[in-house]
Amino acid sequence: MKWFLVAFCIIWVNCLDLEDNEDQLGDGIPELYDGDMLLTPEQKRILSLDGKDFWRVAYGHLVQRWPHNTVIYVFGAGSKHGLTKDEKNKVRAAMDYIESKTCVKYRPRQGQKDEDHVMIRRGSPGCWTNVGRGRYARLNLGEEKCFKHGAIVHELLHILGFAHTHQAPNRDDYIDINWGNVNKSAKNAFKKLPSEHWTMLGLPYDYDSVMHFSRKALSKNGEDTIVPQKKGVNIGFRQELSELDIKRINKYYNCPNV
Ligand SMILES: [Zn+2]
Numbered sequence: 559m560k561w562f563l564v565a566f567c568i569i570w571v572n573c574l575d576l577e578d579n580e581d582q583l584g585d586g587i588p589e590l591y592d593g594d595m596l597l598t599p600e601q602k603r604i605l606s607l608d609g610k611d612f613w614r615v616a617y618g619h620l621v622q623r624w625p626h627n628t629v630i631y632v633f634g635a636g637s638k639h640g641l642t643k644d645e646k647n648k649v650r651a652a653m654d655y656i657e658s659k660t661c662v663k664y665r666p667r668q669g670q671k672d673e674d675h676v677m678i679r680r681g682s683p684g685c686w687t688n689v690g691r692g693r694y695a696r697l698n699l700g701e702e703k704c705f706k707h708g709a710i711v712h713e714l715l716h717i718l719g720f721a722h723t724h725q726a727p728n729r730d731d732y733i734d735i736n737w738g739n740v741n742k743s744a745k746n747a748f749k750k751l752p753s754e755h756w757t758m759l760g761l762p763y764d765y766d767s768v769m770h771f772s773r774k775a776l777s778k779n780g781e782d783t784i785v786p787q788k789k790g791v792n793i794g795f796r797q798e799l800s801e802l803d804i805k806r807i808n809k810y811y812n813c814p815n816v
Contacts, residue, residue, distance in 0.1 A: 622691040623810065627663055627813070630666070631676050632667040633677075641680060641699070655711065677697070689717070691719075697717060723767040726758065727750055733787060739782060747775075768797075768798065768799055
């Protein structure tokens with residue numbers, strides 16, 4: 559659902575594979591939802607149905623889980639799309655971190671048989687990504703800020719199939735949205751998801767999530783756009799997964815001993 563999406567979030571393929579990918583990926587800034595989420599044509603088609611079925615989509619057939627809990631990746635290459643060694647190390651460190659907390663694994667693409675994979679690259683401004691598994695998914699890390707540990711973890715969770723916390727159907731019990739402070743072009747990023755199409759996976763609202771927007775996210779005037787109802791709570795800018803993030807990933811991917 560176009561209103562749902564947001565606000566916010568490798569390499570040993572042969573050269574021919576990579577060139578094929580680059581041709582299909584193209585350049586420039588794609589149409590994003592919620593600031594950092596890029597939809598496939600099929601996702602857009604479904605979401606254009608007035609938004610219905612999004613979360614069935616998000617947790618169902620459209621935003622698909624990665625088989626065998628394994629995300630397949632390839633790093634972009636060349637002067638335009640390539641990451642430096644240090645940048646690759648930061649991405650791999652974020653992957654290692656998620657692996658250490660969950661049963662999710664990351665492995666490099668091993669050729670054309672790995673049709674579904676995500677290309678992690680530079681190339682366009684901003685930090686953004688597809689949501690869930692896809693044949694030519696992209697994770698664009700186009701600026702230095704994108705290489706902060708928490709920013710990479712955030713985008714990697716989108717690739718796993720997760721969206722932003724502040725749009726949960728029960729969010730009105732936990733946060734207030736100051737609509738008057740929201741950048742006009744970003745209002746869709748703050749719309750609430752319908753309960754019939756959202757699953758909390760049996761877990762409570764999570765102020766501490768790495769997927770939660772900050773107080774002044776997408777503000778037009780520097781004032782708060784999101785205000786926690788609970789006193790003393792900080793939101794956004796997390797560098798680590800919360801305990802509930804870890805549970806959410808492990809539940810969604812049917813990890814053992816959850
Ligand atoms: Zn995001």
